[in-house]
Amino acid sequence: MSVNELIAHDKGLDNTLDLLKEGYLFIKNRTDQYQSDLFETHLLGQKVICMTGEEAAKVFYDPERFQRNGAAPKRVQKTLFGKNGIQTMDGEAHIHRKNLFKSLTTPLHQKKLAELVLERWQASVDKWEGTKKVVLFDEAKEILCRAVCQWAGVPLPESEVKDRAEDFGAMIDAFGAVGPRHWKGRRARNRAEDWIKGIIENVRDGKIKAEEGSALYAMAFHRELDGSQMNTQMAAVELINILRPIVAISTYITFAALALHEHPECKEKLISDDNNYFEMFVQEVRRFYPFTPFLGARVRKNFIWNEYEFNDGILVLLDIYGTNHDPCIWKNPNEFHPERFKEWKGSLFDFIPQGGGDPAKTHRCPGEGITIEIMKTSLNFLINRIEFEVPEQDSSYSLVRIPTFPESGFVMTNIKRKIQTIDK
Structure with missing residues (x-):
């Protein structure tokens, strides 16, 4: 009997259903x-x-054992990632491209983008005060789309904001979808790539001036390892890989609002922010609520781990959601408890909502810091800048649907600006 025969096997010829x-x-x-x-x-x-x-996770993020090339299905590349984007690269080429993304996600960039997001939140209040109800998820997508395009230097007329935000949202929503949702995501991807390609071409032709240091400038003029300029298609794919993930934070923001509503005992702690409670609350939202279900890679070379022989080329899925709810790592993992992060040591492999490992060397998302800062800024806005009511609604979310979010999108009513605010 081989070692692999001792490992659990799913029954049936195929378990996709x-x-x-x-x-x-x-x-x-x-x-x-x-x-x-x-x-x-x-x-x-x-x-x-x-x-x-x-x-x-430690094994999965070992570049000697695993590669990303060939792991992402074409259907995911044609919706979420874009064809041949950074998520599919390995080795020196990946590190070189990753350095480009890292240069755009520094603490200074995080701070600037979070400030723009707050400005956009505050600018929305006047409209909300005269509105019967506001769906936070929908508003967040548009606000983040405006903010990230302004930060990146991408021209975005106000008349196009809703459609562009919806396209980014459709790409994200198509990740785990089949049928109409998948096809909607593919159409959205094609529109977005055509839009961004046109902007890249105009920058290179001098018709649009891109500010040096902006994401638009960086992608338009990036040089590959061999010194060649990225072709227009690739530059568009990678610029979208900066813009789209920021819009995706709308899901986390909506879950953060839901957590605040369902756990009102957290509000006073957030207002006082004792022991950096904002940070703990945001991290617990990222751990507790579903975002990325799993990630894939292919075995680079044969090896044995945990008495199992991993053969070259086999597809391996790492359970992101399950690891973030692993009772061996997290005490009472199905309870929402921000204080658990007070003692967290910052391991690279036990808390992996946006991937694991060193973001400088692995495929862990380099924009994780931006995600955290935007979530903290948005949470601060919801607590300290406005007051609102939460009417009866269906705020449940399905763990079957990938990706998922609260069914109602989190409806708010009777929104008013707070006269006195507390900055965090």
């Missing part, structure tokens, strides 16, 4: 059932290894 039925819990359900950190299954006609936990 089970994945669609179980969503975020597909991997976790099985690791719990099999009492194992990994198991074999078959998805979309191929053998797949699924694994979870801190030790699994």
Whole structure:
């Protein structure tokens, strides 16, 4: 008997329908059932290894063992990532491209973008005060779209904001979708790439002046390892890979508002911000609520881990949601408890809402700091800049739907600007 025959195997010839039925819990359900950190299954006609936990994350983010080239399905590249984007690269080429993204996500950039987001939130209040109800999820997408395009130097007429924000949202929504949602995401991707390609071409032709240091300038004039300029298509894909993830933070902001509503005991702690409570609250939102379900990579070379032989080329999925809810890592993982982050040591592999490992060397998202700062700024706005009521609504969210968000989008009514504000 081979070592691999000792490992748990899913029943059936293909388990894709089970994945669609179980969503975020597909991997976790099985690791719990099999009492194992990994198991074999078959998805979309191929053998797949699924694994979870801190030790699994350490292995998964070892570039000597895994590569991203060939891991992202074409359907995901045609909606979420863009064809041949940074998420599909490895080795020196990946590090070189990653350095470009890192240069645009420094603490200074984080601060500037968060300030622009706050300005946009505050500018929306006048309109909201005369509105019967506001759906936070929808508003957040437009506010983040305006702010990130202004920060990046991308021209965005006010008349186009809603459509551009919806296109970015459709790309994100298509990640785990089949049928109409997937096709909507593909159409949105095509429109966005055509739009950004035209802007890149105008920058290179001198018809649009891009400010040096902006994301638009950086992508338009980036040089590859061989010294060549990125082609227009690739430059557009990577600029969208800066813009789209910022709009995706609208999901986290909506979950943060839901957490605030469902856990009112947290509000006073946030107002006083004792022991950096804003940071803890935001991190707990990112841990507790579903965002990324899992991530994929392919085995670079044969190796054995956990008594299992990983063969070259096999697709492996790391359970992001399950690792963030792993009782071996987190005490009472299904309870919302921001104080758990008071003692958190900042491990690179136990808390992985946007990937694991060193962001300078692995595929962990370099924009994680931006996500945290925008969430803190938005939360501060909701607590200290406005007051509102939360009417009865369906605020549930499905763990089957990938990606997911509160069903109602979080409805707010009777919104008023606070006369006295507290800056955080």
